[in-house]
Amino acid sequence: MNKLIALTGDQAAAEAMRQIEPDVVAAYPITPQTEIAMNFSQFVADGRVKTEIIPVESEHSAMSACVGAAAAGARAMTATSANGLALMWEIVYIAASTRLPIVMPTVNRALSAPINIHCDHSDTMGARDSGWLQVYCENAQEVYESIIAAVKIAEHKDIQLPIMVCQDGFITSHAVEGLEIFDDKKVKEFIGEYKSRFSLLDIERPITVGPLDLQDYYFEHKRQQSEAMKNALTIIPGVLGEFNKEFKRNYGLFEAYRLDDAEIALVVMSSTAGTAKVVVDNLRAEGIKAGLLRPRFFRPFPKEEIAKQLFGLKAVSILDRSESFSTQGGPLFIDIRSALYELDNKPLMNNHIFGLGGRDIGIEEIESVFRDLIKAVKDNKLETKVNYLGVR
Amino acid sequence: MEKKGWKQIPIGGLIAQGGTAKEYKTGDWRTFKPVRNESKCINCLICWVYCPDSCIMVKDGKMTGFNYDYCKGCGICASVCPVKCITMEKG
Numbered sequence: 075m076n077k078l079i080a081l082t083g084d085q086a087a088a089e090a091m092r093q094i095e096p097d098v099v100a101a102y103p104i105t106p107q108t109e110i111a112m113n114f115s116q117f118v119a120d121g122r123v124k125t126e127i128i129p130v131e132s133e134h135s136a137m138s139a140c141v142g143a144a145a146a147g148a149r150a151m152t153a154t155s156a157n158g159l160a161l162m163w164e165i166v167y168i169a170a171s172t173r174l175p176i177v178m179p180t181v182n183r184a185l186s187a188p189i190n191i192h193c194d195h196s197d198t199m200g201a202r203d204s205g206w207l208q209v210y211c212e213n214a215q216e217v218y219e220s221i222i223a224a225v226k227i228a229e230h231k232d233i234q235l236p237i238m239v240c241q242d243g244f245i246t247s248h249a250v251e252g253l254e255i256f257d258d259k260k261v262k263e264f265i266g267e268y269k270s271r272f273s274l275l276d277i278e279r280p281i282t283v284g285p286l287d288l289q290d291y292y293f294e295h296k297r298q299q300s301e302a303m304k305n306a307l308t309i310i311p312g313v314l315g316e317f318n319k320e321f322k323r324n325y326g327l328f329e330a331y332r333l334d335d336a337e338i339a340l341v342v343m344s345s346t347a348g349t350a351k352v353v354v355d356n357l358r359a360e361g362i363k364a365g366l367l368r369p370r371f372f373r374p375f376p377k378e379e380i381a382k383q384l385f386g387l388k389a390v391s392i393l394d395r396s397e398s399f400s401t402q403g404g405p406l407f408i409d410i411r412s413a414l415y416e417l418d419n420k421p422l423m424n425n426h427i428f429g430l431g432g433r434d435i436g437i438e439e440i441e442s443v444f445r446d447l448i449k450a451v452k453d454n455k456l457e458t459k460v461n462y463l464g465v466r
Numbered sequence: 467m468e469k470k471g472w473k474q475i476p477i478g479g480l481i482a483q484g485g486t487a488k489e490y491k492t493g494d495w496r497t498f499k500p501v502r503n504e505s506k507c508i509n510c511l512i513c514w515v516y517c518p519d520s521c522i523m524v525k526d527g528k529m530t531g532f533n534y535d536y537c538k539g540c541g542i543c544a545s546v547c548p549v550k551c552i553t554m555e556k557g
Contacts, residue, residue: 171478171479172478172479172480173477173478174478234477234478272480272482279482279483280483280484280485281480281481281482281483281484282480282481282484282486283478283479283480283481284479285479285481287479290469291469291470291475291479293472294470294471294472294475295472295475295477295478295479297472298472298473298475298477298478301472302477
């Protein structure tokens, strides 16, 4: 029987970690992630989990300790946000390249400067080329469930990559929602026991982790990593299928909302999709065929599936909660435009960058994007350009 | 040696066994190599004492040559030799 309790997104992440009970958690507090580490530390202090907790002096050390623990064969986790993730940078790459399946709840927050503690996606988007898997969650329930599924995805023998489970800072991390919590035993059964493919502590089979890898083999290791990312694209739906069957859910690489017969649509990730769904419903009530595509996984990027979903639409706007400064739009837009390039019948398309530094976005702004799309369809003209939604 | 392709090597750069440093011939780095004039050598073995890479080969108390697989060509042996029987040559 699932239990219904009121939790914030951060508490939901900590609750998932309690049920997973990793061998090692190394963490350093940073707003708005702090409450994940804080709540989990409480579980350890109360003796509710046997996890070895390492209170480190920085995020760089948190990720380093996770790399060490994972190389020793432990199931290792940490959590971070914004500048904390930036400080982990060097080791974030090492975790992925050493193929250590570390799970990291990440609470999206703007990167400095100027200093801002509120939500946007510039932190994790900056890490998009590090080789980590990334899943973006709409609400606390999805955060809780995605962290559980993430363990099994990261540890899959043909993936072996670390994963960030992202939620929107404050919007999701600090808002209280009613949450369905699975039975502890069922979660443990689902994730199973972790058997690492090697261990630094195995004195019978001495190994070297992270050796020098110059012109002769470095390239080959990067090629392996791309293959793992490609594998992830085909393996994740299967793992989510198992999850869906076990917990009666319906997760995929993306969520399509009223998209089947839609003529115009938005693409947006994380919590803003919830607001956009309200707008879609309002427009549908007016007889306008509006829809929404919410990519859950940004890495691996489900290129073909996204192209299939957007094929046949008349006009699409892609909403990015971060700026790439390429002057070609946000990272989501750039990837989606590239995914659609080979389609014969491309929809009219533009990009809106929104919500930087936690700038609120309401149904009025989202509706204005849809109204522009309606006009574009009528005129059969839409300039492919980057707009800034809600900036003065 | 034929190099392996990306499908043939352990993932993540893992070296799955111990003692593999033996297979790494650090002599590849060398620009100059020590060459000995055997007739001048007095077998004092001071070169053996000073060589940082244990490359001076000795048998029955006599210097027999250099292990070029690991000699990095630092020139310490030539510099400490009291009779100057070791010279550094390119290669």
